[in-house]
Amino acid sequence: GAGVSQSPRYKVAKRGQDVALRCDPISGHVSLFWYQQALGQGPEFLTYFQNEAQLDKSGLPSDRFFAERPEGSVSTLKIQRTQQEDSAVYLCASSLGRRQTESYGYTFGSGTRLTVV
């Protein structure tokens, strides 16, 4: 597709429920990033993939958060046993690689708004 696609756009989960958020990056994009954006805040880094390899997961807040990109394209962010503090917009971004990022930044999706009740 022309842009980064994320689904679902909105998700309401009961506390303790597991959720899975999907990201379809732009075709051919090597780098894929997940960010978490709380209301009124800037995005915070969660994790980064280059193809299928997860190169940096230093931003994942706890072991309840898990991300994968098994074939180097679609990525899934999974949150187990959701808590109220997990409520946020989860943004996915992709780029062709480091050189494109340097010149053109990432392309972000519109995000998934997760509300834990």
Add this chain to the structure above:
Amino acid sequence: EDQVTQSPEALRLQEGESSSLNCSYTVSGLRGLFWYRQDPGKGPEFLFTLYSAGEEKEKERLKATLTKKESFLHITAPKPEDSATYLCAVRTQGGSEKLVFGKGTKLTVNP
């Protein structure tokens, strides 16, 4: 710890009233400073990357500048469609491709 601070948090302008947004940063080694625009309900949209002190980039009514400690986003004769949240982010040395974002400046331009 790498930090990015943006000011003001919110700015209200009249159409045609020029102003500047500030982004100050404390990082271990800068590998790029990025400006993004974010509209409500959307992901951030890339505007500029700056790499070295003294560098400037322009796009329509926007001009970004960089010093060793801060960056400015100058908005000349803004229009209502320039209303958005403007985010500043840095990429630092250490090999990671991650960006560290500030909290943003919410700009409102009234007709």
